[in-house]
Amino acid sequence: METNETMRALVQQSHHGPGDLILTDVRRPEPGPGEYLVRVGAAGVNFADVMQTHGSYGGGPKPPYAAGFEAAGEIVRVGPEVEHTFPIGTHVIGAGPGAFAEYVVLPAGRRASGAVGLERCRGPRSGAELGDRVSSTEAPGRTRAR
Incomplete structure (x- = not known):
């Protein structure tokens, strides 16, 4: 199922470093065979x-x-050919390209369910949000979102 829906994502424009990351609207991905769409x-x-x-x-x-x-996020759609499917709404963690976005497609075979602490990532200003700058000028081991 194709979608024309968009999402916000951090897109790297060049190989000149993180200063060339821009927050922009892009087409929301769709899960293919063996993949989950994760918010x-x-x-x-x-x-x-x-x-x-x-x-x-x-x-x-x-x-x-x-x-x-x-x-880390919540499964919102399951692609075809996913074996041992987690239900929609299951919290998962995983690795896949394009994670600095509102949605990411993750391979179903490379994820774990039950993302610990995900609840703390929700709600107004309870943690870093898309578009925040993260300061590493705090004492070692501490960061804060601005």
Whole structure:
């Protein structure tokens, strides 16, 4: 089933670093065979994401691309050929391209159910949200969203 619905996503425009990430509207993906469509509640930011913005991550995509690897969220659609399907609404964590977006497609075979702490990612200003800057100038081990 194709959709013309859009979503917001952080899209990397070049290999000139994270300063070239822009928040924009893109077409919402649809799950293919063996995949889930997940509404993202939280996304991990790691060094590989930064390397990818500079083009130094081996095998990484060419710009423009929706950024991010790791996501936690809620299954909203199940693609065909998914064995041992979790029901719609199940909270999952997993890895797949384009995690810095409102929705991400995750391979059904590379996810875990029961994302711990996902409830804390919901609600107004209870944590970092799409579009927030994250400060790492706090004491070691601490960050805060602005």
